[in-house]
Amino acid sequence: MQTAFKPYKKEFDYSYAFGAxxxxxxxxxxxxxxxxxxxxxxWREEGGLNLADLCRQNGVxxxxxxxxxxxxxxxxNCFVIGVFRKYGCALDRAAPQxxxxxxxxxxxxxxxxRTMLGFSVKDLAIIGGGADILDPKVVRASxxxxxxxxFGCYDSIERYCADCGGRDLYPFxxxxxHSLDRLSPRGDKPYTLIFGNEATGLDxxxxxxxxxxxxxxxxxxxxxxxxxxxxxxxxxxxxT
Amino acid sequence: MQTAFKPYKKEFDYSYAFGAxxxxxxxxxxxxxxxxxxxxxxWREEGGLNLADLCRQNGVxxxxxxxxxxxxxxxxNCFVIGVFRKYGCALDRAAPQxxxxxxxxxxxxxxxxRTMLGFSVKDLAIIGGGADILDPKVVRASxxxxxxxxFGCYDSIERYCADCGGRDLYPFxxxxxHSLDRLSPRGDKPYTLIFGNEATGLDxxxxxxxxxxxxxxxxxxxxxxxxxxxxxxxxxxxxT
Numbered sequence: 001m002q003t004a005f006k007p008y009k010k011e012f013d014y015s016y017a018f019g020a021x022x023x024x025x026x027x028x029x030x031x032x033x034x035x036x037x038x039x040x041x042x043w044r045e046e047g048g049l050n051l052a053d054l055c056r057q058n059g060v061x062x063x064x065x066x067x068x069x070x071x072x073x074x075x076x077n078c079f080v081i082g083v084f085r086k087y088g089c090a091l092d093r094a095a096p097q098x099x100x101x102x103x104x105x106x107x108x109x110x111x112x113x114r115t116m117l118g119f120s121v122k123d124l125a126i127i128g129g130g131a132d133i134l135d136p137k138v139v140r141a142s143x144x145x146x147x148x149x150x151f152g153c154y155d156s157i158e159r160y161c162a163d164c165g166g167r168d169l170y171p172f173x174x175x176x177x178h179s180l181d182r183l184s185p186r187g188d189k190p191y192t193l194i195f196g197n198e199a200t201g202l203d204x205x206x207x208x209x210x211x212x213x214x215x216x217x218x219x220x221x222x223x224x225x226x227x228x229x230x231x232x233x234x235x236x237x238x239x240t
Numbered sequence: 241m242q243t244a245f246k247p248y249k250k251e252f253d254y255s256y257a258f259g260a261x262x263x264x265x266x267x268x269x270x271x272x273x274x275x276x277x278x279x280x281x282x283w284r285e286e287g288g289l290n291l292a293d294l295c296r297q298n299g300v301x302x303x304x305x306x307x308x309x310x311x312x313x314x315x316x317n318c319f320v321i322g323v324f325r326k327y328g329c330a331l332d333r334a335a336p337q338x339x340x341x342x343x344x345x346x347x348x349x350x351x352x353x354r355t356m357l358g359f360s361v362k363d364l365a366i367i368g369g370g371a372d373i374l375d376p377k378v379v380r381a382s383x384x385x386x387x388x389x390x391f392g393c394y395d396s397i398e399r400y401c402a403d404c405g406g407r408d409l410y411p412f413x414x415x416x417x418h419s420l421d422r423l424s425p426r427g428d429k430p431y432t433l434i435f436g437n438e439a440t441g442l443d444x445x446x447x448x449x450x451x452x453x454x455x456x457x458x459x460x461x462x463x464x465x466x467x468x469x470x471x472x473x474x475x476x477x478x479x480t
Binding site: 218 | 464
């Protein structure tokens with residue numbers, strides 16, 4: 001791919017990992033999708049990452065290009081950029097999954113992906129299609145964890161169910177029928193934990209999708225932060 | 241207080257709540273600390289907040305001032321600003337508390353405060369002194385929850401213990417001795433859950449402070465996001 005790389009737009013067929021740590025994760029996890037690694041003269045290896053060695057071992061071109069790094073970077077202190085081709089994945093139907101209906105915040109999405117990897121849940125379905133999951137903001141907030149999970153996008157929960165059927169579905173809702181701390185997952189089928197948009201949550205029709213769950217909290221707040229809620233759910237499900 | 245309000249700086253003796261929702265929380269929870277509410281002409285009451293009524297009932301001046309709102313706002317779509325005097329609090333020694341050692345990210349700090357309120361833990365100790373807890377970024381990320389909790393700042397954990405002694409202390413560390421899901425809090429004394437900085441965590445000497453705890457996660461990530469970790473800990477402790 002010989003391209004004049006430009007500041008990221010959703011319609012590009014490539015994207016960026018900004019920073020040494022996410023770039024190392026990119027080269028480690030998906031070496032075939034790396035187009036090039038760009039570094040600026042100010043860059044120094046640190047924290048035992050050995051990016052240069054890693055690139056050499058994986059046949060990845062490492063290019064010093066101060067101007068391009070400066071032009072593409074969102075922040076001044078970014079000295080490393082991993083350029084990669086956008087790719088698709090297949091979800092593992094036998095594995096536990098997270099489904100997010102219309103996630104709105106790139107930072108939350110990245111944090112959720114990192115938390116998923118922390119609890120060894122490696123399959124993510126995006127329902128409703130809006131999110132640009134390979135956006136550099138998601139990559140950065142995930143600290144490169146995105147390169148180690150599978151993701152799939154579905155127009156609707158019905159399409160998701162048709163494709164990944166035979167699962168126990170747990171939509172998380174303020175009006176959920178079951179309190180998370182009293183829930184006993186059946187455990188004979190793989191599960192999906194489903195969460196709505198930060199502002200609007202899941203709509204009422206999700207009450208008829210599987211077993212709806214609520215994380216009980218005090219009335220002093222409207223709802224928990226989405227990435228906090230997903231973290232609590234993953235913690236609880238990983239225990240049981 | 242008659243002041244030419246300026247874009248926020250840490251050394252100011254006043255701060256800002258940006259947005260209608262945090263401003264409503266400010267006026268509801270701390271009416272005596274409100275200096276003024278600034279709104280722009282584009283502002284409309286929404287979502288049943290009734291900010292104008294609330295100001296009237298609490299003797300708070302509501303001033304239309306487009307230029308000032310535009311000059312102080314971090315983002316273009318902010319139409320309401322609550323100006324408030326910075327205040328101090330006393331921690332409730334009989335209540336459960338969260339302690340954060342050198343928190344570095346204002347957004348995380350705000351999310352943590354909101355999560356605390358969600359689990360009815362209303363006392364927050366900041367150890368190490370660096371954080372400007374009434375910074376508008378914290379206020380905004382907390383969605384105004386900060387006005388409903390108590391906070392106190394301490395130079396060191398020793399100072400905190402001297403002031404809030406007789407508590408069960410649980411420092412959360414990657415090398416913690418006890419796994420959170422197997423922990424049985426004694427419950428005869430109030431507890432404090434202690435968390436370190438986003439990048440560095442708690443240093444080793446915290447191992448001798450109370451009962452150290454780890455939230456087990458897969459080795460594929462270095463650590464959980466701080467606000468996710470606090471959320472999981474609050475969830476677990478609120479159950480037991």
